[in-house]
Amino acid sequence: MAGKKTEASDGDARIFENRPSSLDELTHAEMLALYRESTDTLRFVKHLQWWTIGSTLLTFGALIGIARMVDGNREFVDTLMWIVILLSMTVIFTLAIYQFWQHTESVKIEEISRHMSTLFVRVRRLKSAKEANIHRYLLLAFMSFAIVLGAIVTSAGLEQMLLATGR
Secondary structure (H helix, E strand, O other), X not given: OOXXXXXXXXXXXXXXXXXOOOOOHHHHXXXXXXXHHHHHHHHHHHHHHHHHHHHHHHHHHHXXXXXXXXXXXXXXXXXXXXXXXXXXXXXXXXXXXXXXXXXXXXXXXXXXXXXXXXXHHHHHOOOOHHHHHHHHHHHHHHHHHHHHHHHHHHHHHHHHHHHHHOO
């Protein structure tokens, strides 16, 4: 019984029949290449998201360091505050773009998956698209919150520096 498997689920026996892809070998190979490309792109975009978060928070720290090193006045610190605000907005916008990019790659993967074996489709559906979207958007909210919190801490640090110098 090649391709068939009996599974026990809550005491009921079910028959699962794995049907191979109906694609010819060359098309199947192309689909696998596109699948790998999309999964690699997803990993790359996720890496970019976290790299963007980390480098932005480091930049916020650097802005506080610069303000302290040059012993900035109110006008200089206000300029740095505007930089923090603009950088925060830009980064949050960029994170949203990364989410849309991930969504596009996920749609491509789903389309490719429809043409693979039934076992491939079954394993891919262990995590539903709805669950994956919830995870992605919760992470987007967390990342945006981290940027906003970093901007608040940076602004407070810049204000504190001004108060300490009496400017």
